[in-house]
Amino acid sequence: MKNIKNYNFEDLKEELKDMGEKPFRAEQICKWLYQEKVQSFDDMTNLSLELREKLKANYTMCNFNILKKQESKDGTIKYLFDVLDGNAIETVLMRYHHGNSICVSSQIGCKMGCKFCASTGINFIRSLTSGEIIEQIIAVEQDTGERISNVVFMGIGEPLDNYDNVVKAIKMINHPKGLNIGARHISISTSGLIPKIYQLAEENIQCTLSISLHATNNEKRSSMMPVNQVYPIEQLLQACRDYIAKTNRRISFEYALAKDNNDNLEDAKELVKRLKGMLCHVNLIPINKIENGKFDKSSNENIMKFRDYLNNHGIVATIRRELGSDIDAACGQLRRKNL
Ligand code: SAH
Numbered sequence: 506m507k508n509i510k511n512y513n514f515e516d517l518k519e520e521l522k523d524m525g526e527k528p529f530r531a532e533q534i535c536k537w538l539y540q541e542k543v544q545s546f547d548d549m550t551n552l553s554l555e556l557r558e559k560l561k562a563n564y565t566m567c568n569f570n571i572l573k574k575q576e577s578k579d580g581t582i583k584y585l586f587d588v589l590d591g592n593a594i595e596t597v598l599m600r601y602h603h604g605n606s607i608c609v610s611s612q613i614g615c616k617m618g619c620k621f622c623a624s625t626g627i628n629f630i631r632s633l634t635s636g637e638i639i640e641q642i643i644a645v646e647q648d649t650g651e652r653i654s655n656v657v658f659m660g661i662g663e664p665l666d667n668y669d670n671v672v673k674a675i676k677m678i679n680h681p682k683g684l685n686i687g688a689r690h691i692s693i694s695t696s697g698l699i700p701k702i703y704q705l706a707e708e709n710i711q712c713t714l715s716i717s718l719h720a721t722n723n724e725k726r727s728s729m730m731p732v733n734q735v736y737p738i739e740q741l742l743q744a745c746r747d748y749i750a751k752t753n754r755r756i757s758f759e760y761a762l763a764k765d766n767n768d769n770l771e772d773a774k775e776l777v778k779r780l781k782g783m784l785c786h787v788n789l790i791p792i793n794k795i796e797n798g799k800f801d802k803s804s805n806e807n808i809m810k811f812r813d814y815l816n817n818h819g820i821v822a823t824i825r826r827e828l829g830s831d832i833d834a835a836c837g838q839l840r841r842k843n844l
Contacts, residue, residue: 509564510538510636510643513673514682524559534560535682539639542647544568565589567636569644581829583839586644588613588637592630594661595839596641599828604654609641611671612662614841617696618731619717621761622837623795624661630841632667638674642684656686658693659715661839665693665701675710688712694759699736702744706751715757715788716745720767721775729767729800742779749784756785759825761792761836763800768807773814780820787815787822793835 512520514535518528530552537549546552546560572593573585580600585593597608614629615622641660646653656678658664664671675691677683688711695702696717705714718738720726726733733741745756758780762768780787789812791802803811808824815822829835 506565507563508567508634508636509534509560510567510639511634513635513677514680524563526556530556532682538566539643539677539683539685542643544647567640569640571644571648574648575832575834577829577832577834579828579831581832581834582645582649583829583832583834584641584645584648586641588633592841594633594641594841595834596645596660597829597834597839598645598649598651598653605649605651606655606657607642607645607653608657608660608839609638610660610662610839610841611638611658611664611667615662616666617663619696620729621719621763621792621795621798621800623798623833623840624837632662632670635670635674635677638670639677639684642678653684654686655690656692657715658691659836661841663696663698665695665698665705668701668704672705672708672710675712679710679712692757696730696732697736697741698732699740699744702741702748706748711754713757714748714754715759716741717761718758718776719761721772721779725767729763738779742783745785746783754784756783758785758787759790760787761790762803762808762811763792764803764807766800768803768811770810770814773811777815777818777820785820787820788825789822790825790836791827793827793830793837795837 517531521528521530533551537543546557549557569586571584572587575583582598584596587593592613594610594613599606612632615624616629618625642653678686679688692713692715694715719729723737726738749756789808791808792800794801812822812824827835
């Protein structure tokens with residue numbers, strides 16, 4: 506059966522037309538799905554019984570089951586969702602003063618092989634559909650009864666390796682008939698798939714692009730992130746400059762600091778040279794050690810020195826607040842699980 510949440514508003518109108526229904530039903534259905542967040546076609550009470558039966562016979566609503574829910578002492582919640590095909594993914598809700606952010610997964614597993622990330626030590630199974638990406642948000646809102654105002658594609662998977670579904674999901678997350686979350690409140694993080702960065706620049710979506718940089722030269726970056734062997738740093742940064750020129754949007758660079766690896770002042774100096782003059786922001790992440798991982802977290806002192814060096818040399822840098830590390834919900838700690 507088809508997942509009704511895989512259809513964007515316009516596609517749903519077409520589906521309904523094909524079923525001999527009036528297209529305005531799409532508006533009613535979207536309201537039930539994305540605003541009321543009902544879990545059954547039976548609850549769509551302004552549709553005729555006949556249409557509800559037709560929908561039930563042809564579509565699923567893709568309601569994820571919560572297999573496990575862990576709450577951190579800082580209020581962060583990590584969900585393990587059953588994606589209904591024998592696989593499970595993780596999604597994290599982070600509560601900030603300025604509102605709730607959700608960190609969604611885009612794939613079941615990841616192909617990128619970054620040496621410091623737990624999502625990678627597992628096999629890649631498949632990409633999530635747009636409906637499965639959206640369902641993570643709906644399921645968390647249903648469970649908590651709280652509104653989510655920010656979405657970050659920083660869970661399991663490489664979002665730009667699932668380009669079409671991720672872009673489709675973003676459009677529906679943003680759409681007034683969908684979840685109606687402002688595009689500026691949506692971020693995509695990528696390990697640096699250059700052709701897809703160029704493609705994204707053409708989409709005219711106002712979301713934020715984050716680049717996982719983590720190192721300032723090819724030797725070091727390739728040792729941490731195999732993707733750098735295909736898309737080296739000079740070309741990646743050129744793609745970023747071109748993205749900024751095309752979209753006028755600031756790019757956010759993620760830089761996870763690992764002790765004695767990429768956290769000394771020489772690295773900071775090199776980073777300043779690389780980013781000088783670019784419309785960007787650097788997000789420093791204290792690296793989270795993963796099982797059997799060779800990277801250790803930098804000391805707080807080093808992290809602050811690194812930040813201060815960047816800020817004093819014209820690069821705006823902040824340290825990402827670490828949330829949920831006591832429940833393995835922090836950056837790099839999410840994993841796919843088999844049921
Ligand atoms: N695949 C995408 C999005 C997922 S990860 C990407 O690579 O950008 C979200 C961020 O967490 C990325 O910047 C990633 O490099 C970072 N990250 C991964 N493992 C980490 C770890 N152990 N400690 C800190 N950050 C980590």
